[in-house]
Structures are given as C-alpha cells and as structure tokens.
Amino acid sequence: MCPGHKKTFLRARWAFLLLLAASVLHAQDKPVAPEKLKIGFLMDSLKIERWQTDLDNFQKRAGELGANVLIETAEGDDELQLQQAQKLIDAGVKSLVLVPHDAEKAARIVAAAKAKQVPLLCYERLVRDPNVSFFVGVDASAVGFLQATSLTQIAPKGAYVLIAGSPADLNAKILRDAQWRVLKPLVDRGDIRIISDTWTKDWNPTEAYTHMTEAIELANGKIDAVVASNDGTAGGAIQALAEHNLAGKALVSGQDADLAAIIRILDGTQTMTIYKPLGSQAKLAAEAAVALAMGEPVKSAVSFRVGNKAIPAILLAPVVVTKDNVKETVIKDGFQNLETIQKSLPREKWPQ
DSSP: OOHHHHHHHHHHHHHHHHHHHHHHHHHHHSOOOOOOEEEEEEESOSOSHHHHHHHHHHHHHHHHTTEEEEEEEOTTOHHHHHHHHHHHHHTTOSEEEEOOSSTTTTHHHHHHHHHTTOOEEEESSOOOOTTOOEEEEEOHHHHHHHHHHHHHHHOSSEEEEEEOOOTTOHHHHHHHHHHHHHHHHHHHHTSEEEEEEEOOGGGOHHHHHHHHHHHHHHTTTOOOEEEESSHHHHHHHHHHHHHTTOBTTBEEOOSSOOHHHHHHHHHTSOOOEEEOOHHHHHHHHHHHHHHHHTTOOOOOSEEEEETTEEEEEEEEOOEEEOTTSTIIIIITTTSSOHHHHHHTSOGGGSOO
C-alpha cells in the first residue's frame, strides 16, 4: 500500500472507531424503558362463555393503560387457586383481581395479598373479608329479584322448580335469597307450589339436567316454571324438559345472555335471561386494578360493609332480556352477533 493510500485508510478507520464509540455512549445515555405494570387475574374457570368475554375485555383495557395481565385459571380447584395467587404475588404483580371459586376458602387469598401489601379487587363474586380493596360487579340480589319477578308476572300460579348455582359461590346464595323473597308470599298464599329446590355444584349444566329430570318425575310432568340461576343451568333444565316434551311449555329464567340462551329465547324454549354489560364491567375493573396498582384512588358509587369496614364498589345495573328486546340490548351493545344468531334460527324467529 502506498503511503498516501495508507494515510487515507488510517483516517477512515479512525473515523469509524470514533463513530462507533459515540454510538455506544449514546446508547448508554438512553433511558431504559420501564417494565410494564403487572396485574394478576385469578379466574375460577373459563369453561363458561361469559368468563372468556370478561377476560378479553379486561386484557384489552389494561393493555391500553400500559399494564400487562398475568392470568391463572383454577377450574374449580380451591387449593390450586391459592397456589396461583401466591405465584402471581411472587411474580411481582402490583394488584390482584380475583374471581373466587369458593367465597369462604378464598379468604386465604385475600390474606396472602394483604401480607405482601398487594391490593386485591374482587370481580363479580365478593369474598366477605374486610381486607378486600375493591369490588366490581352486578348486584346479585337485583338479578335474583328480576329472574323470579319475570316468571311470576307471567305465571303467578303453578308448580315451580328452583335450580340454584354453586353452594360455594356467595353470589349463588344471594341470588337464591332474592328469588325466594319474590316467591315466598305466593307460596304462603298457596298460589305457587315448589316441586324442587336444589343447588348445582360448580353451576354444572349436567347436574342441572339431573335435578330437572327428577323434578319432572316428582311432578308427573306438570311444571309451570323453572327459576334457573344462570344460562348454563337453564340449558341443562331445558334439555330435560325437551326430553319430556315440555320445552317451550314451562317458563325458564337465566343469566349471562350466552349465545345459546339468546337462541333458546328466540326459539321459545327459554323465557328470559339477565344481561350484564360485561364490556363496561371488565373495562371498569381494569381501570380500577391499574389505579390500585399505582396507589391511586378509585372512584366508586357504593360500598359494602364487611365487618367494621366499608368495601368500595362499582355496581352495574342488570337488564332483563326477552325475545322482544334482543336487538335493543345484547345485539346493540355488540355482545352478541346478529348474523350468528340468524344462522341458528329460521327467518320467522329472527329478532325483530
């Protein structure tokens, strides 16, 4: 290499090294992106349609707020749900959202969160523990009242069957108590006769089917109404009614506005369901969970007194859905899809 070329090469190499050093120093000066805020979500189960809807909406809103949601699903196993809670707390979640399987046993999860100073929000199902930080859901008492009232307005007399939810779910007990407050005066007058009043473990539709089959046999097929506490138990009951040529003849309540229930309502085998605006509910829960994680106050409209402490809460209003208002409720809100419903029914049964 000639001396002139060598000098040019060395100058170029030196300039490259200076540029490389400057870029390294610049990279070191850049602030490191903060780790996303972590929120834990403990689900009881995802087997029922509505819970997946809740979770999807919650994740979407939490993501918009810059949070990462760590999800665990226990599928009805209380010990597993406790282990999952401890796992999320150890993973550094700044707040914990809980859908408890058993409201009594879940108090251990509340205690575990308190021990690590992690705020805990109960979603849909309240754990009766004064250390719960917040509650977001729908008033279960109002739901039970609307279920029973909707049926008694149509059939103020006759043979009734009650199919309650899980005995481990506090909401199921609140629902049943509210249903009974409507039914008891009519039972006392002798207008309504209760054929069967049963609980359904884990809200299992198959168990509801068995309860309904037994009630039909007890009543010799004379059933006027079935107060089913959710759409899953309603589906099990309607299957039993169909096998005895009673589907569409007996009134049946429900809750959650599942797709299958909306189709049954339009088809005439289920009388009504309760729609809870899950999109709004999940969004509000995500906003509250992020605020709690950041140590910020959360606005609430109401509160529950648990022991000597008031638990702040956001409660959304339940809506009765019948064949007459499907379009104005679940379809208008985008909760159910009109085209999907139409594909499942003959044209004459499409929502008007």
